[in-house]
Amino acid sequence: MDVTRKVPMGRPRGFDTDAALHRAMLLFWERGYEGASLTDLTTTMGITKTSMYAAFGNKDDLFRKALQRYTEGPAAYVACALAKDTAREVAEAFLAGSVQASTLLGCPAGCLGVQGSLAAGESGRVARDILAAWRDEGRAYLHTRFRQAADDGDLPPDTDPAVLARYVMTVANGIAVQAAGGATREDLQQVAEFAMKSWPT
Amino acid sequence: MDVTRKVPMGRPRGFDTDAALHRAMLLFWERGYEGASLTDLTTTMGITKTSMYAAFGNKDDLFRKALQRYTEGPAAYVACALAKDTAREVAEAFLAGSVQASTLLGCPAGCLGVQGSLAAGESGRVARDILAAWRDEGRAYLHTRFRQAADDGDLPPDTDPAVLARYVMTVANGIAVQAAGGATREDLQQVAEFAMKSWPT
DNA sequence: CGACTTCAGTACCGATCGGTGCCGAAGTTT
DNA sequence: AAACTTCGGCACCGATCGGTACTGAAGTCG
Missing domain, CATH: 1.10.10.60 (Homeodomain-like)
Structure with a gap:
């Protein structure tokens, strides 16, 4: 059979x-x-x-x-970014990817993982929790990747990988909100670039 | 009469x-x-x-x-931050205030201006547009404030006040998303502090 | 071919949505 | 006290919500 x-x-x-x-x-x-x-x-x-x-x-x-x-389509930039060689490249690719994905032609502005359901009534609570877990999973991926980078000496010893990961995720989430509100790709590319100015050297 | x-x-x-x-x-x-x-x-x-x-x-x-x-209650930190003396203090107070407001005891986590309605069906489109305008108004306030700071020599001449304003707003929006997902006040305070590392001197 | 399995459309389920008409009760003015 | 104005509870409006029986048609197997 x-x-x-x-x-x-x-x-x-x-x-x-x-x-x-x-x-x-x-x-x-x-x-x-x-x-x-x-x-x-x-x-x-x-x-x-x-x-x-x-x-x-x-x-x-x-x-x-x-x-x-x-996740496998428009958000594939996440896995792509995590595979970069250095922590800085990971963060740069992650932010650039979130800008691109949030301003795709023919697709809604923003990120499904953010605006799919941030706050909801009784009926949408399941979706809200699913998305919260989805976003935190992304943050956890960044965290482990940056921790590995710290272990490899790719990051200064006084930097906290957890803070870096949450910072990158926070900026990416903000980019999604901005895109949903009508910010253009050029606007957000400048923001992503500026956000990397704080990256430890 | x-x-x-x-x-x-x-x-x-x-x-x-x-x-x-x-x-x-x-x-x-x-x-x-x-x-x-x-x-x-x-x-x-x-x-x-x-x-x-x-x-x-x-x-x-x-x-x-x-x-x-x-706006007049939990989000009063916006007007408070805008009244600070220097551009850096404005940004610091704005981010610190958004962290505080997003993690208030006895209040929902996050920001009403963000999670009130990012994406919606037909019935919620009005609220969505109201909030998008509300957020952009905040960004515009920061923009004019930073432009004034640039004119006053409070910011280096090569910095773009528009990018600064959108960056601060983006981080604040991201903080709201993170808070809605369960991030603690301590987590977000570290993020806000780190975000200021990119501030021009 | 004939038996079998699934598809997909109609009609419908109870519940809830935002929003109202009605009317007795309650309070304020003259 | 009389006249007047609004409050606030009940019932209800048509529309829509997510979800399901039921049924006839359509396709695949032995």
Whole structure:
């Protein structure tokens, strides 16, 4: 018996789940978790509520999968930045990447991880906690990366990797807020560049 | 005829509008515009929907007045910071104030101007635009203040007051996001302090 | 072909959304 | 006291919320 049968038997799905998930991600990004209703979502996804429920399970699950897609797509700059050689390059690439991702043409301004749900009522609390964990995960990645850099002598001994990590994450979050408010890419590039002036040498 | 009659004639209001508005502000702060329903609001305000409507006009109007109260209350550090003597002191006070306001005991973590509504659906678009304008107003205040500092020779001639203003605002916004995600006051004080390392001398 | 499995659309669920009309009660003015 | 004005609670408005049975059609297997 083949456990992983390619064709799951029965009528195959009539729509592209990847394309539908992409559209859902864009809508969550633009309107936030609570601001994107199931009707809005399924309309832009081009499917019915029943199909969405069968394919993705839940609004929460859909949001989770949309966030995952966001992480692998527009937010791929995070992993890319962490792979840089020096701590300074990591921070520079992280901030530059967040500027780029927050001002993409054809995508909502800002960051899904920030404006997806910062504060919410009872119904959006799950999404809010998911995003808080997502952001803190990014901060933790930076922290371990900077700690490693400190161990390698890539950072002055009197610098605190934890503070550096939170500072970079804070600036990136601020960039997302600014972008959501209409700041241009040029504006934010200047901010990101200026933010690196405080980097220890 | 007295145009401003103290007692508006008829039965006087049976609840403290200031206290009610304060409670509404706290709920908007905690849950955001869309996340705070009229039922939630009126319940914590201790009044009925009819009384709220008669006293404040609208959910939008209530939000506007709550934001005004927020500006004069927890966000009063903005005006306080702008009155400092030097540009550096302005920036330091602004960031320190945003850390304090974002981690007040008995108040929601973060900043109403940020998490009140960053992204929203159709119904919350008004609040979103109000907050975006509110944040940009703060940035503009910093801009004119720093421009004046540059004219006074309080800043090196090669520094751009616009970039400084947007940088300070960006860090403050990031601090609010971090606070909403659970960062402590000590964490953010270190970040604010570190952020000032890039300040021109 | 025939049995089987899933898709996707309609219609609908109870709950809640922001917002109102109504009306007796309560307080202020003349 | 009489006339007047507003308060504030109840019930309710149409619309929408997230989520589900139900059903007929459509595709894949033995």
